[in-house]
Amino acid sequence: MNIFKRIPIPIRYKHPLSITMILVILSFILILFLFSTYLISPGYALIAANTTPNSSHNNQIISSLKEQILQLRESYKSFLPRKPYLIVNTSDNQFALMEKTKILQEGKCSTGSYILLKATEEREWLFKTPRGMFQVNVKLRNPVWYKPDWAYIEEGVPIPSPYSPKRYQEGVLGDYALGFGKGYLVHGTVYKRLLGYPVTHGCVRLDDEDMREVFVQLNHGSKIFIY
């Protein structure tokens, strides 16, 4: 009983529930404060951003990009020639007859020698095969070669008149030839041992067997890619 008497402030306990309530409220405020730091911390923000709306947004972006890439790949495929085409590699003197991405025939060829022939100060010729994309503009069976001036100069023989019948030579271009502009031809050859070497005056020489297949597959407008 004395214990109670020793308590000097009974008046403070007039409203004990209020004090309890204050303490509880204070504790909730403290808890809220502590949790608020948790809720607004950067890590939580990132998690929140990626778990709910942004993750699905990211997935949409990824799907959309994949879809776009697929469409672009398909569009790119449309650039492939629909008809068979020829690729000539002047660096290694190789050719490939192609249909879409499939190789129909491949082998050795001869391309421009890069010889600069100097006859006089004014007259010179560079024997190179042009690079780039070309189209077949003429198909010839049993082609006849019109022998140009440089051929006579190379041989060291007098140059005949431009209309001389001596200029026309049969057989030296093989059985077939395809013209692709500016007098350049893809043709057969009698100089088989020179296939694989850069020895021509600008034309592309193929082995006769290969040339036959190329002649059959390529038509007017067929593409020839030379690099």
Added chain:
Amino acid sequence: MGLKCLATSYISKLILCSLIIASLSCKAKHDEDHATKKDKNIVPNSTGMPLDTINAKITNLNIERLFWENRIKMAQDKSIDLALDLIDSMVTLEIKGVRIRPCKISDYLISGNLLDLKQEPELLTWLENPFILQNQWADIPKEPIKIRYITSDDTMPDNYFELLKENIEDINIVLHYNRNLILHICQEINHVVSDSLIQNNSQGELLGSGYRITLSVNINDAKAIYRALSSGSELILRY
């Protein structure tokens, strides 16, 4: 009444202390978890993928998208161009959308600034259009021209076939594109050779600070690439 009040007070204090301790332990655990996640760069999401992985994936897909967009742009013109795909380790000569020479890259090296660029928002602007070749150097001639003078005793030499072959053991090529992209092609990656080759060019200082890629490809591929490209030809890049 007094006992009841005292008991209520003690209980309140006890509850308060328990709540404080619980909150503090909860926050400490959260901080610990967050620190662990930050350290490992792992931020989970609903797909279960880390955030960095998602961002990297989106960046890579954007690079791939631009690569294909530019490939189509490049196919519009008739020049011989280059498609450089470091992800597939391929460098390809192309004309009008036709892959005329795909070359395998045996090894490659990317400069630090180019790797850093991958983290920057400017990357996509930088890759938006094909690069255009501005200057090129190599230790082989662009065109292997042999001059032949016609003389009265002009005859075919005995070693004719030997003369037709180009005896090249190693080729170093430097291709300088716009937007400060430098492509160095060689057969074996050697930093000393690469640096000296780039610094010895007339625009050495400019090139030294460029975004540099060094490729190792076989000698025939390197020769074909160098001889096929002309000034103004384009390049597309995926890395």
